[in-house]
Amino acid sequence: MTKPHILQMGPYPEWDQVPLDAAFTVHRYFEAADKPALFAAVGKDIRGIATRGELGASAEIIAALPNLEVISVYGVGYDAVDLNACWARGIRVSNTPDVLTKDVADLGVAMMLALSRGMIGAETWVRDGSWAAKGLYPLKSRVWGKKAGVLGLGRIGFEVAKRLQGFDLDISYSDVSAKDFAPEPWQFVADPVALATEVDFLFVTLAASAATRHIVGKEVIEALGSEGMLINISRASNIDEDALLTALETKALGSAALDVFEGEPKLNPRFLGLDNVLLQPHHASGTVETRKAMGQLLRDNLTAHFAGRDLLTPVLS
The missing domain is CATH 3.40.50.720 (NAD(P)-binding Rossmann-like Domain)
Incomplete structure (x- = not known):
């Protein structure tokens, strides 16, 4: 045949x-x-x-x-x-x-932890002799007890939220409607700007479409604020990358952990000059x-x- x-x-x-x-x-x-x-x-x-x-x-x-x-x-x-x-x-x-759902969720949570606790810089601190020469690594921010928002409670968003519960985080989410499979402690917030205003960590787990393009724009980013963290494990098009870069450069946004970028793998070089981002090579599903x-x-x-x-x-x- x-x-x-x-x-x-x-x-x-x-x-x-x-x-x-x-x-x-x-x-x-x-x-x-x-x-x-x-x-x-x-x-x-x-x-x-x-x-x-x-x-x-x-x-x-x-x-x-x-x-x-x-x-x-x-x-x-x-x-x-x-x-x-x-x-x-x-x-x-x-x-x-x-x-791939659970691996993607794992990496999203891992990025939040790594960036919050400064794990990449802390390892360099050990390897380059700074620990011995300069003493203890600068203090970072805790994760437990804070508030997390999930933008898009689909398969991946649900798994992210499940994992965040284990860190004693309060969970809110935004979607086109409230989800009957979301347990009662999770709060539905219809408006992404309102969601960003309420949380310390905002996970973007939306499927990409014309309707979601740049849904995380200047308003959402500014609402997340100078102490907030944005984690994107969805698609680059869901975020206004220019607005994100400007907010990171001016410290209007505290930090961002990103696995996807416009034009990847040739990402905007402005990202490379920032010390408040964690950059990953689009490998959220990257396990054997x-x-x-x-x-x-x-x-x-x-x-x-x-x-x-x-x-x-x-x-x-």
């Missing part, structure tokens, strides 16, 4: 690449020096796309593949896939939710266990589609 032809938008680890190559005829978009020539040669053969959340599939790429049937996203975010183009042509789309599970689910969705079955984790079905 002829293997289905798919377009691979970006690289995967070897443990995913080998079984992907075994199951499908794979055309590597990211390795093609002449992409129009690639489409001219095999565009009509391609029935599926294997992509990553940050790479997605643009309307132009979708239009170049007249027999495209399915797009499988390695990641929970699918905002880089042109869903309108998919909807218009009946192209199915899947992602890999749940398998989770990445293997994500790759398996990506392949399982493609396999299900080409076998005529329902997608396991559909975005558009």
Whole structure:
């Protein structure tokens, strides 16, 4: 039987690449020096796309593949896939939710702890001899007993809030509506600005969309204030990055822990001159266990589609 032809938008680890190559005829978009020539040669053969959340599939790429049937996203975010183009042509789309949820939540909480307690600087203090030469490391801020806000109480936001309870933090959240699965101690605050005003730590865990673009703007950032911390483990587009940088530079915002950036991996160099940010390379799901599970689910969705079955984790079905 002829293997289905798919377009691979970006690289995967070897443990995913080998079984992907075994199951499908794979055309590597990211390795093609002449992409129009690639489409001219095999565009009509391609029935599926294997992509990553940050790479997605643009309307132009979708239009170049007249027999495209399915797009499988390695990641929970699918905002880089042109869903309108998919909807218009009946192209199915899947992602890999749940398998990465708890790892992302873990990293968000870890970033809060590391930045609050100055753990990165404290390790340098030990390694460069400052402890011996200068004495104790400067005092930092406690976490327990403070107030945390979660902007977007979806899968990841819920897991973040669960973890924060273990640190005796008061939990508030904002979403389009109150969630019946949120336990009674958690307070629903409809307005993100009001939420930011009330809390010490604001976690951004929203799915990205046109409606959420820059939802964390100047007003929210200023409401969080000079003692507040912003933690983003969602998408860069949810935050007005210029407003964030200005607030960090002027100390209008206390600090920020960030795993995502506009234009990553080439982030704005203004971030590199700040001492009140913790910068991470978009690796909230970056554990061996989770990445293997994500790759398996990506392949399982493609396999299900080409076998005529329902997608396991559909975005558009």
